[in-house]
Amino acid sequence: MADVIARISIADPSDSRLDDFRDLNHSDRRPDRPGGKGLVIAEGVLVVSRLLGSRFGCRAVAGTAAKLDELLADPATAEAVRRTGCRVMEISREVLAAVAGFDLHRGLVASADRPVEHTVEQVIAGASTVVVLEGVGDHENIGSMFRNAAGMGVDGVLFGAGCADPLYRRVVRVSMGHVLRTPFAHTGGTPTTWQRSLALLADHGFTLVSLTPDPRARHIADVLDPPGGVPPAKVALLVGAEGPGLTEHAMRATDCRARIPMAAGTDSLNLAQAAAIAFYERQRSLRG
Amino acid sequence: MADVIARISIADPSDSRLDDFRDLNHSDRRPDRPGGKGLVIAEGVLVVSRLLGSRFGCRAVAGTAAKLDELLADPATAEAVRRTGCRVMEISREVLAAVAGFDLHRGLVASADRPVEHTVEQVIAGASTVVVLEGVGDHENIGSMFRNAAGMGVDGVLFGAGCADPLYRRVVRVSMGHVLRTPFAHTGGTPTTWQRSLALLADHGFTLVSLTPDPRARHIADVLDPPGGVPPAKVALLVGAEGPGLTEHAMRATDCRARIPMAAGTDSLNLAQAAAIAFYERQRSLRG
Incomplete structure (x- = not known):
């Protein structure tokens, strides 16, 4: 049987491990990042699972317990989480809203680095x-x-x-x-x-x-x-x-x-x- | 030469002749109207000209001087305004915003009654x-x-x-x-x-x-x-x-x-x- 994926429970919106998802309405410009562009942000179970199945290196996933359950129920997605070693954080919808700056009704979000672009x-x-x-x-x-x-x-x-x-x-x-x-x-x-x-x-x-x-x-x-x-x-x-x-x-x-x-x-x-x-x-x- | 179309200049946003365009974000429900539905509202020169060329009876047009000039420069549209006898009101963009409840950047709006629907x-x-x-x-x-x-x-x-x-x-x-x-x-x-x-x-x-x-x-x-x-x-x-x-x-x-x-x-x-x-x-x- 595959290993259970560890989830970090976070209740404090100011926790720095949630920084990838902070103030998402303004996250597309990041002077601190290469090229001044934001991380790649995926929202919702379908899009996050596609991110995990792509060549984009996933950094972190944050979501409600129910949405994480839904995401990880797919064996290929769970395997991708293990392979990338991305951080999986379980947070309430309220904490997610406090971090993102608005109510993310999809209840799940993931971040990835921008890979080297194709030629x-x-x-x-x-x-x-x-x-x-x-x-x-x-x-x-x-x-x-x-x-x-x-x-x-x-x-x-x-x-x-x-x-x-x-x-x-x-x-x-x-x-x-x-x-x-x-x-x-x-x-x-x-x-x-x-x-x-x-x-x-x-x-x-x-x-x-x-x-x-x-x-x-x-x-x-x-x-x-x-x-x-x-x-x-x-x-x-x-x-x-x-x-x-x-x-x-x-x-x-x-x-x-x-x-x-x-x-x-x-x-x-x-x-x-x-x-x-x-x-x-x-x-x-x-x-x- | 065709008659010049009379324009009523209005500077007071509370003028009742502008009531068709009041609070447009909430204008789709009008308990005072037949069926409780709003008037038909057209915005911008292109759509207002199409309204005037349609079977919908135009009640009123309100817009900035420049937009009214643009609308009435088309002879067929000017003729439709004469034929319907709709009220043409010249107002500033600021007054229009105060009436509509937001900045109508197209600068022109028209109202029409709902006609009897086709079978x-x-x-x-x-x-x-x-x-x-x-x-x-x-x-x-x-x-x-x-x-x-x-x-x-x-x-x-x-x-x-x-x-x-x-x-x-x-x-x-x-x-x-x-x-x-x-x-x-x-x-x-x-x-x-x-x-x-x-x-x-x-x-x-x-x-x-x-x-x-x-x-x-x-x-x-x-x-x-x-x-x-x-x-x-x-x-x-x-x-x-x-x-x-x-x-x-x-x-x-x-x-x-x-x-x-x-x-x-x-x-x-x-x-x-x-x-x-x-x-x-x-x-x-x-x-x-």
């Missing part, structure tokens, strides 16, 4: 579908995109200039932890590194597709699933920010421009929803 | 694609669905039991005003009226399709765009609440169950996103 080469190696974001600053859109990417066969995500931090607490939550599983990399912040990354994708055989509401663009079904033709073996789907969209500069570096048709006089789709439709179409084109 | 028969007459919601209580999902429905060729929306009020202020905003344009109706709150509405759809030649994450369901592309076959002439797409989904009872009343394929170990799509993909697939199947 662009690592993310695209073996991938057949990647998404490339430019200027996407909205945490909810990024989280939603990771959630959908994981569900619909996207192998990796690349971040160009101007994107928000994918390990921000809100992104982790909205992605339901998938940002901890689906590999991602940054292309680097300069126009040169951006161009180099797009060129690298082309060198690796990717067809680069710009997603745009421009009515002159081709129907995305004709691009990803050409009638009477064969779908591209590898696709890199470029998506820009809601509103401005992709820069002309970025679109010029792609093989073609694709649109999701919208009725005249209506509004373009929300960014994450447009991407979800593109992921769906890509997956549809590849089914047997 | 189910009216909504489905002439329609080739409708969406039928069951138990969808989330305002943001409903708003998002109307926004996408308008853009992707859905002709009408039917509400079964347990759905939130589609004219709630937040729905109007998230829908970008499309809830004021795309016709909708309620099936009535009893199992009998619900069954009768589904039977009516079938009588009118609609193929009833349940959207479900159940892996045993058919791929939605095979249902809406059968390979080598012809897409159904009329489709009613049933969508349930996030989490529980459609009731088994509802699904049994439909012709088939369709799924959007998701990778194992991931989460089903957000409700509005799943619906958006279904709308996309329906539109894709009908293109020439």
Whole structure:
């Protein structure tokens, strides 16, 4: 029988062993941490279990007795806790609220260090579908995109200039932890590194597709699933920010421009929803 | 030259002519109004112009001079203001904030009475694609669905039991005003009226399709765009609440169950996103 996992009971909110979870509304900026960025914070049983199953080194878990029971009932998760040797702290919901600064109704939270980020080469190696974001600053859109990417066969995500931090607490939550599983990399912040990354994708055989509401663009079904033709073996789907969209500069570096048709006089789709439709179409084109 | 539209300048937040816009965070319940529901409230130039172009009788518009200029610069909108005879009030952003109870950064707001609701028969007459919601209580999902429905060729929306009020202020905003344009109706709150509405759809030649994450369901592309076959002439797409989904009872009343394929170990799509993909697939199947 596996060893029982030791839990440290803590009743004092000022206990320094709870510092990873202090004042969570302001925890995404940590001048004391490398790069000034916060720890990775996972909330709730599902997302914490995904953190424990990921390459992110878990530092600590804190939660109510009931939530810890629920978390550790899964043998793979319990094994991950043993392997990482992370600290497991049992605290009341009231103490957790006093530490976090608000009532964490999910009753469970975990922290992890930011690992060394993947390189662009690592993310695209073996991938057949990647998404490339430019200027996407909205945490909810990024989280939603990771959630959908994981569900619909996207192998990796690349971040160009101007994107928000994918390990921000809100992104982790909205992605339901998938940002901890689906590999991602940054292309680097300069126009040169951006161009180099797009060129690298082309060198690796990717067809680069710009997603745009421009009515002159081709129907995305004709691009990803050409009638009477064969779908591209590898696709890199470029998506820009809601509103401005992709820069002309970025679109010029792609093989073609694709649109999701919208009725005249209506509004373009929300960014994450447009991407979800593109992921769906890509997956549809590849089914047997 | 068209008459200049008279604007009433108001500097006193307690002026009773501004009552439609008082305390907007609590304006969705109005015991003094028919059914205890609030007026329809539209915010911002785009949504207010859509309200003015709709069948909803506009009562009043209030906004800053700059926003009123922007709104009335459109001849069709100015004509609608003249036609409805609604009161146009010019107020400062500070007065607007004092009335509404928070800073309305869009600087423009309009009110309308709730019109007599369409019947189910009216909504489905002439329609080739409708969406039928069951138990969808989330305002943001409903708003998002109307926004996408308008853009992707859905002709009408039917509400079964347990759905939130589609004219709630937040729905109007998230829908970008499309809830004021795309016709909708309620099936009535009893199992009998619900069954009768589904039977009516079938009588009118609609193929009833349940959207479900159940892996045993058919791929939605095979249902809406059968390979080598012809897409159904009329489709009613049933969508349930996030989490529980459609009731088994509802699904049994439909012709088939369709799924959007998701990778194992991931989460089903957000409700509005799943619906958006279904709308996309329906539109894709009908293109020439």
